[in-house]
Amino acid sequence: MSHRNARLTVHGRRLLVERVSSGRPVAHVAAEMGISRVTAHKWMRRWRAEGEQGLHDRSSRPRTTPHRTATAVEARVCRLRQDRKLGPARLGPVLGLPASTVHRIxxxxxxxxxxxxxxxTGQLIRRYERDRPGELIHIDVKKLGRIPDGGGHKTLGRQAGRATRGQMGFDFVHSAVDDRSRLAYSEIHRDEKVATCAGFLTRAAAFFHAHGITRIERVLTDNAWAYRKGLAWKQALAEIGATGKLTRIYRPQTNGKVERFNRTLLDEWAYLRPFASNHERTEALTDFLHAYNYHRCHTALGGQPPITRVNNPAGQYT
Structure with a gap:
C-alpha cells in the first residue's frame, strides 16, 4: 500500500515510468501528474536501479529511536497494567511518566x-489464531458486478455506465484463507452452486498442499445452502480429510479473516483502478494474489507476508 499522503499510487508510478521512458521530458510528465520534478526523478531513479520493486514504498520507520522509553520501564508498565488493570491516567503518576507515554507503550x-x-490472569487473549497452518481454513464468496467491454461507470462516468449495468450479471469470487498464516487462494466463477463450491475447495486444498500446508483439518463457511446441504460439498470435504464448520447465523464476524481478506481484495484488486473490461480485471487477480502471499506486508504477521508464516509455522509476530 502507498503511504497515507503519497501523491502517486504504484500504478501511477508505473504510468510515470512509461511516459518518461517513451521519450517525454520528466518535467512535462511531472506537471501533468501533479508532482514535483524532484519526486518524478526520484521514482525514475529507483526504477532504473531496482526495477518494478523500486516503485513500491519503503518503510519510513527510523533505524534508531534514541528517545524511546527504556525496555525495563516498558516491561514495568505492562506488568502493572496486567496486574492492576489501571489506565494511563493512573499508571502515569505511579511510574513518573506522562499519561500519553503510558498510552503509547x-x-x-x-x-x-x-x-x-x-x-x-491479565494475559492477552484478543488475537484469536490457530496454532498451525491448515488447522482451519476460512472460505467465503464475494459477489462483483461484471465490467462491460470498454469499461463501466468508473471509466465512463455514472450516467454512461448506467445503461449497461444491469445487463452484465455478476462474478462470484470464491476465496480461501488459512487461519494461521493468512495464505490466500481465490478463483472467479459465474455462480456459487454446490458443484462450483466443491470444485473450488478441491483446488484450494491442492494450492495449500503445494505451498507446504499438507493437511486441512477444518473448513469454516457461512450458512449458505451449498455448504449446509450440498452433497458434492460434503464429498469434497471427505476427500481432503477435513471437517466442515458453519458460522453462527447472522454473525459474519465468526468468519472474520476471510471477510477482512474480501475487503483487501476490493481495495487492492477489484477497485484499485478503472478496468476497461471484465477480462482485464480477471487477469489482474493472479498478480494480486502473488503480491498478497509473497510480498505484501501483513499487519497481523508483524509486517511479514503470509508465506513466511507457512515457512516458519511456529513463528510469533508482534
Missing part, C-alpha cells in the same frame, strides 16, 4: 484495551 504491546485481556 500499552498500544505498542497490545494492552491498550482491557477487553483484549483475560481479567483473572
Amino acid at each position: 500499552l498500544v505498542r504491546h497490545g494492552l491498550n484495551r482491557l477487553a483484549f485481556m483475560d481479567r483473572p
